[in-house]
Amino acid sequence: MGETTTPLGRPEPGRIASAAAGAVFLLVGVLGFIPGVTTGLDGMTFAGHESTAELFGVFAVSVLHNLVHLAFGVAGLALATTARGARVFLVGGGLFYLALFAYGLVVDASADIVPVNAADNWLHLFLAASLLALAFLAGTPRRSTNTPIHAPN
Template structure:
């Protein structure tokens, strides 16, 4: 007699997994936002502007502004709060993934921070960080959404 489920070959995606993914994403985003406000970790801190024209760089790589740091902080807090339920966690992962992919596209379209349309003061490294964050969160959200659909069909 075996105790293995008939779906043992498939990775099990639980409510806890999606909640943990959303919580971890929220914490990572929050930490990025906090680090953007710490002199020494953020180089050229004295040249940080609220929006466009900021010369501050997190880890001397990712160009940041006060507004961009606030976006990271707020989205991080939202992710942490929404990680309380599986459905809200999935929604967060999908929504935040789309948001960060939109920020990546925006950064590609408006160009470097020297241009006036780049009100977030992002550079190429920041744009690609936003791409990675967005792609990972969206992929997690889609994975958990698809797995949830599979579970609904199995119980029907």
């Protein structure tokens, strides 16, 4: 068994978590361009705080914001091919969203490259906590040593 499966031949939990998170980010990136799911599409800009589009009528989005979600989704799926890659995605993604949460707290809205509102800030904190929790709950991939257990003498 390699690092991509458990000793029972199942995918490592981190790989499943990475793939699931990647799929959700891909879905959110696509939904950000769909009328009705995203309100104010006629006011969507490529980047910046001027974008008036909101995913689900709550989360500020722009073309760049949606492209970041799509890229993040692709990265999650690509890195889910190995247990180590999945862990890198979950930890790295968690730290990225933690930094984005801090950015949203300190940056003046008029200086935003990516539109961020209060709902986005709370979502970024939730995503950071969730991705980091998944990384640590999934644990470090274990390798089978195929060493027999010996009884003590």
